[in-house]
Amino acid sequence: MRVLNEPLLRRALLGLALVGLAVGLGVWRFGHGEVEPRLIWAAATIPVVTVLALSIIRDFWIGRLGVDAIALISMSAALVLGEALAAIVVAIMYAGGTVLEDFARGRAERNLTALADRSPRVAHRSGGDRLDTVPVEQIAVGDALLVRAGELIPVDGLLTDPLALIDESTVTGEPLPERRREGDVLRSGTVNAGEAFSMRATAAAAQSTYATIVRMVAAAQTAKAPFIRVADRFAIFMLPATLMIAGLAWYSSGDPIRALAVLVVVTPCPLILAAPVAFIGGISRAARAGVIMKGSAALEALANVRIAVFDKTGTLTLGGAELIDIDIAPGRNADELLRLLASLEQASHHVIGDSIIRLAREKGLSLSHPENVREVRGSGLQGIVDGTPVRAGSRSLVVGDQQLPGWSAGGEARYSGQPVLRVFVAADGRLAGVFTFGDSLRGDAREMIRSLRSAGVSHLVMLTGDDTGTAARVASALGIDCVIADASPADKVAAVEAEKRHGTTMMVGDGINDAPALATATVGVALGARGATASSEAADVIVLPNRLRPVADAVSIAQRTRAIAMQSIVAGLVLSGGGMIAAAFGFITPVAGALLQELIDVAVILNALRTLHDKGFEY
Numbered sequence: 001m002r003v004l005n006e007p008l009l010r011r012a013l014l015g016l017a018l019v020g021l022a023v024g025l026g027v028w029r030f031g032h033g034e035v036e037p038r039l040i041w042a043a044a045t046i047p048v049v050t051v052l053a054l055s056i057i058r059d060f061w062i063g064r065l066g067v068d069a070i071a072l073i074s075m076s077a078a079l080v081l082g083e084a085l086a087a088i089v090v091a092i093m094y095a096g097g098t099v100l101e102d103f104a105r106g107r108a109e110r111n112l113t114a115l116a117d118r119s120p121r122v123a124h125r126s127g128g129d130r131l132d133t134v135p136v137e138q139i140a141v142g143d144a145l146l147v148r149a150g151e152l153i154p155v156d157g158l159l160t161d162p163l164a165l166i167d168e169s170t171v172t173g174e175p176l177p178e179r180r181r182e183g184d185v186l187r188s189g190t191v192n193a194g195e196a197f198s199m200r201a202t203a204a205a206a207q208s209t210y211a212t213i214v215r216m217v218a219a220a221q222t223a224k225a226p227f228i229r230v231a232d233r234f235a236i237f238m239l240p241a242t243l244m245i246a247g248l249a250w251y252s253s254g255d256p257i258r259a260l261a262v263l264v265v266v267t268p269c270p271l272i273l274a275a276p277v278a279f280i281g282g283i284s285r286a287a288r289a290g291v292i293m294k295g296s297a298a299l300e301a302l303a304n305v306r307i308a309v310f311d312k313t314g315t316l317t318l319g320g321a322e323l324i325d326i327d328i329a330p331g332r333n334a335d336e337l338l339r340l341l342a343s344l345e346q347a348s349h350h351v352i353g354d355s356i357i358r359l360a361r362e363k364g365l366s367l368s369h370p371e372n373v374r375e376v377r378g379s380g381l382q383g384i385v386d387g388t389p390v391r392a393g394s395r396s397l398v399v400g401d402q403q404l405p406g407w408s409a410g411g412e413a414r415y416s417g418q419p420v421l422r423v424f425v426a427a428d429g430r431l432a433g434v435f436t437f438g439d440s441l442r443g444d445a446r447e448m449i450r451s452l453r454s455a456g457v458s459h460l461v462m463l464t465g466d467d468t469g470t471a472a473r474v475a476s477a478l479g480i481d482c483v484i485a486d487a488s489p490a491d492k493v494a495a496v497e498a499e500k501r502h503g504t505t506m507m508v509g510d511g512i513n514d515a516p517a518l519a520t521a522t523v524g525v526a527l528g529a530r531g532a533t534a535s536s537e538a539a540d541v542i543v544l545p546n547r548l549r550p551v552a553d554a555v556s557i558a559q560r561t562r563a564i565a566m567q568s569i570v571a572g573l574v575l576s577g578g579g580m581i582a583a584a585f586g587f588i589t590p591v592a593g594a595l596l597q598e599l600i601d602v603a604v605i606l607n608a609l610r611t612l613h614d615k616g617f618e619y
Contacts, residue, residue: 008457013048014095021088038084045084049075056154068094069239069424074263078590081256086264089594093601119210120188123154125199134247136205143201146310147192155188156203162448165194204248238573242266242580248523257590263585265593266576274568274604281611282561290545291554298540301523302558308457309517311509312464312474315527316548317439321355322420325436337433339365341392341425343385347373352421352437391426398424399431408434418470443479443597444549449478451552455559459502463487463495463517492517510615514538525551561611568604575600 024040052072078087120136126144134354136154137146144160147153153166164180168190177193179188188613189210205211206361242263250259279296286293293299310316320391342360345353347370360367370390373383380393391398404412405436411434415422420438424431461482464471470487484495487547496517499505507514507521515538527546528537543550579596588596 009051009433010095010098013051014092014099015489016043017048017088017091017095021092021284022083025089038082041084041088042079045075045079045087045091048095049079052094070242070263072293074217074244074260077256077260077263081260081590083257083590086260086590088592089591089598090264090399093594093597094341111316120152120154120205124148138426139201139205141201141203143197145201146196148196149194151192152407153186153188153190153192153199154208155201155205156208157186157199157201159184160184160279161199161387163194164192164197164434167191211295219579235423240371243585245580253586254585258584258586261586261588261593262580262591264590265588265597266584270537274608275565277605278565278568278608278611281564281609285561285611286554289550289553289557290543291557292541292542292544293552294540298523299558299561301504302541302555303562304508305457305506305523305555306503307459307461307499307505308452309461309463309499309505309507309516309521311492311507311514312462312466312471313439314510314555315508315514316445316462316474316478319442321437322357322440323355323435323440324420325396325411325415327434327436328491329407329430332427332432333434335363335365337425337427338363338435339345339367340385340388340390340427342454343368343433344370344373344390344392346370346384347383348375348381352423355437356423356435358488388427389429395422395424397578398426405431405515411436441474442548444547445478448548448552449480451549452555455552455555457555459499461499463492475507489514489516493520496520510596511538525554564608564611568608570602571607575603 009309013551018042019141020040024044025039026036027040033333042234049072049459051238052068054073056069056072071090072376075087075094078084078090101407101461121135123136123139123143124141124146125132126146131146139155145154145157146385147164157617159180159182162182164184164186165177166180167177168187185202188203188205188208246259246262249262250256260517279299282299283293283296309361325339326334328337338356338360342357342365345356346367357367370383370385373381375381376397379397380390380391382389384390386442395404408431411422418438420436423435425433425435452460459482460478460480461484462471462475462478462480464474465487466485468483468485474480475483484491487495492514493516496505496507496533497520500520500522506525507517508525508527509518510527514526518526519538521522523541524539525541525543527543542552543555576597579588579593579600583593
């Protein structure tokens with residue numbers, strides 16, 4: 001068990017080094033008995049050296065060697081050669097860099113609280129004449145269960161009643177409730193949107209759909225690799241090159257101080273500082289654009305994305321019931337009929353009601369209070385609005401077995417077999433209109449796709465639980481390269497895993513059903529505006545606005561941030577290289593080298609801070 005708070009330790013080391021430098025300078029300037037400044041500086045440097053040495057040993061043990069080794073060698077050599085001031089300056093540079101990196105790498109803690117809190121807890125088990133409420137863990141295959149209106153389906157099973165209305169949005173992402181008939185499969189975690197029904201369990205809770213989603217998220221998060229600092233990628237050639245040049249300077253001059261000056265001036269603080277500072281700026285810039293990145297690892301991964309995988313419903317499409325067509329009877333006014341319908345829907349609990357009421361209010365229609373409302377759960381409702389009898393809902397409720405009038409036949413043919421919801425409305429006992437609701441593309445979806453293409457994303461994939469025909473139409477409209485339809489959460493995970501083998505993969509989704517795929521991708525992006533907490537927990541990046549454009553902007557911000565970080569690193573290396581050559585020829589002392597390195601640090605940090613000042617992504 002880890003008992004050491006490493007970030008706190010690093011902050012303490014930085015504080016100790018700063019105090020040591022200040023006290024030593026005070027003693028050197030004003031004098032204080034027999035205490036020598038170099039002893040104070042050495043005492044303040046030794047804890048930094050000790051902790052760094054232990055860290056390097058630990059990293060070496062797991063096969064990782066970073067440029068921190070140069071800082072360790074330079075501080076140790078400075079202490080041995082009596083250059084304590086140079087040692088303490090290097091210690092401050094190093095400790096300050098690690099503290100800054102801790103801040104840059106701070107990540108929101110991922111947990112499965114959202115998923116676990118929503119998991120089914122209890123079930124109503126039928127046994128003879130009894131109905132017992134038991135923990136869901138006690139349900140066995142074959143048990144007869146009752147699911148009440150509005151309750152979660154506790155385990156996977158088969159419907160044993162003639163009809164049920166199921167809200168599957170938490171598992172499939174599809175926004176409209178589905179009608180299920182006797183013998184159809186029911187999945188745990190979905191919601192009974194109609195009347196109470198009976199079912200028979202076909203799986204225990206631990207093997208059911210919702211529990212599987214929770215396990216997949218946990219497994220995918222555990223498998224993610226930790227973020228490795230940009231600086232470490234230079235260690236393979238920088239460490240031996242620095243030691244060789246320092247050795248040559250010592251050998252040619254016979255003066256070990258020259259070797260120390262080389263080590264001090266090339267201490268890799270530009271490498272240690274540049275990337276974290278740039279990444280902090282990039283993360284801050286993204287936040288102002290409404291994009292929350294959970295640390296530098298997410299930003300670095302986003303900068304390298306070449307493959308983008310999108311959920312369809314709620315991501316590329318609006319994910320709700322939007323009005324897409326109206327068939328109106330001759331002599332009827334569409335707005336007036338919408339007003340009557342919306343007035344009646346104020347008394348409804350159906351998922352479509354909110355969309356109808358919102359649409360009427362957007363048109364500025366004045367709604368009335370409905371009277372004598374009777375709701376037929378799963379079919380529709382009827383009542384009186386301003387003295388007019390109104391009935392709205394399914395065809396069977398409103399029209400019954402009667403033949404549809406000619407004016408509505410075209411719409412019935414157009415939408416036959418399509419994933420839409422048709423709301424039939426009768427007024428004064430006669431069919432007055434048919435409102436067709438469905439899912440539509442987000443307004444900025446095409447712009448987002450174009451921007452991703454321009455940013456170098458070469459392969460676009462769409463995943464959906466919808467049928468192949470509907471998915472193909474959406475993909476064609478957006479120019480998507482590959483479509484995977486009828487996809488379950490497990491299918492989505494498998495698709496993302498397959499794409500990862502071809503390059504850095506970004507998954508964009510918005511629902512609980514997307515959480516495993518978001519956690520599996522190299523970088524997961526969740527549209528958080530709809531309140532899908534589980535997907536936000538699983539994702540590396542959260543887009544707060546309910547728009548797609550910020551997804552493309554996040555990729556652009558990440559790419560620009562990474563480019564600036566690399567510029568800072570390269571500039572720091574070039575400047576340090578020049579100082580190293582000057583030190584090798586004896587033109588720079590160790591203390592001067594340490595101060596020169598501080599100036600180089602300031603230069604690369606100022607360049608890195610440019611990531612804060614790009615105004616191209618403001619909203």
